[in-house]
Amino acid sequence: MAKAVYLVDGARTPFIKARGKPGPFSPVDLAVQCGRPLLMRQSFAADAIDLVILGCVNVVADEMNPARVAALRLCLKDEIPAFTVQINCGSGMQSIDTAFRYIERGTADIVLAGGAEALSHSPLVLRRGAVDWFAALNGARSTTDRLKAFTGLRPEFLKPVIGLERGLTDPITNLNMGQTAEVLAHLFDVSRREADAYAAESHNRLANATKQGWLRDEMLPAFSRDGEVFDHDDGVRPDSSAASLAKLKPVFERPYGKVTAGNSSQITDGASWVVLASEEAVTRHGMTPLARIVDSEWGGLDPSIMGLGPVVSTAPILKRQNMTVADVDLWELNEAFATQVLACLAAFDDPSLVDPVLSLEGRGGRIDHANINVDGGAISLGHPVGTSGNRITLHLANAMRRLGRKRGIATECIGGGLGGAMLLEAA
DSSP, X not given: OOOOXXXXXXXXXXXXXXXXXXXXXXXXXXXXXXXXXXXXXXXXXXXXXXXXXXXXXXXXXXGSSHHHHHHHHTTOOTTSOEEEEOBTBTHHHHHHHHHHHHHHTTSOSXXXXXXXXXXXXXXXXXXXXXXXXXXXXXXXXXXXXXXXHXXXXXXXXXXXXXXXXXXXXXXXXXXXXXXXXXXHHHHTTOXXXXXXXXXXXXXXXXXXXXXXXXXXXXXXXXXXXXXXXXXXXXXXXXXXXXXXXXXXXXXXXXXXXXXXXXXXXXXXXXEEEEEEEEHHHHHHHTOOOSEEEEEEEEEEOOXXXXXXXXXXXXXXXXXXTTOOGXXXXXXXXXXXXXXXXXXXXXXXXXXXXXXXXXXXXXXXXXXXXXGBSBTBOHHHHOOOTTTHHHHXXXXXXXXXXXXXXXXXXXXXXXXXXXXXXXXXXXX
16 A cells, blocks of 8 residues: 655745856755754654655766755765755755655655755857867877867857856757747747736746745745845746737747747746655644645656647646546646646547547546646746656645645656656645
8 A cells, every 4th residue: 555645845946047147055055054944843853754856957077966065065964864856946856756756655754855056157168170179189199289289269159158057958859948839829829919928927927925924934035155045036027028028039930939938937046845745743742733645747748849848747646546537626837838737738639639648538637727837937936957747746735724625736847859747635
């Protein structure tokens, strides 16, 4: 018999917008900033943790296996194993899924699962010609050979490429993520106005949630080494409107594209942790769970339409649990792009697509906008890729409790043509 698994608690840092230079925190710095106060408020001792798992995509050279570095900086016992997982945008959710499986089969009782990303620290990468030139220079043995090699220097060798730029381009289709969002806008006839209106609503919802204090327990302040305090998601623009966003030019497909900087997710730094526990651990330590993890799924599809990952990963859960879209009370669908979210909603509501392709057999349907991303999403607060899957799962659990909802699904598209989904139930 599989054991019940509970999401007991969690916390994240504010998401800090990248501003053209390395931010104040590395991935591990961020993980420690929210991990330390999270552990301090638990009813169990830190040595009760059996395992630490952290999602991280852009690992910096000084923090190999950031899960282990973070665990040690959090003063967890040396004997507690810690490992890092990477599945692009799904890494933070993959950490939860892996922890879920460990506890479900009885090999762990309490697991700290998270995601951390500092996209502002994305490395600069030399062009291939520059690498070849440095190799030739390094391999030269005589002064004559070194002078000959040196003459091969070209001005473009001194202009590196931002690693993130390469990382956001699919090597199979040669499309960047924004271009795949344009493909979906075309396939599902998503208008520029619809995309801008959705983006403005994301900003308005996050601004309201912050003002109402709904993120107070979930989002903990971070403190830089020079004493600067970060206590809110600094990319939110409360005054956003469809009219103001309409003034921005398309980024990827000019002049007629639908995807702009304003209706896309923001490049940010941030971390998030959740505490997962077995039923025995919950009882033993007197915990009060936020939610129970019922099911999870990963799906794959053509990388050129990777934004439909939430649809292909959610469908198997609906079938296994004998549910329809209408049975899901609350949704967190990561906002990579407004056109991508709207395309997913259109796909769920198109029986001519999801029934023959995904065998949903009438389980699809319309998702009410009032029940999805109720407090905003990555368009307004940012998308630190290794973190987002963890954040949306944590926030879903908190929002379900606040609103008194029974079931919720957290889901996301993943670069490379993948999708992840997780079903939560009120504890």
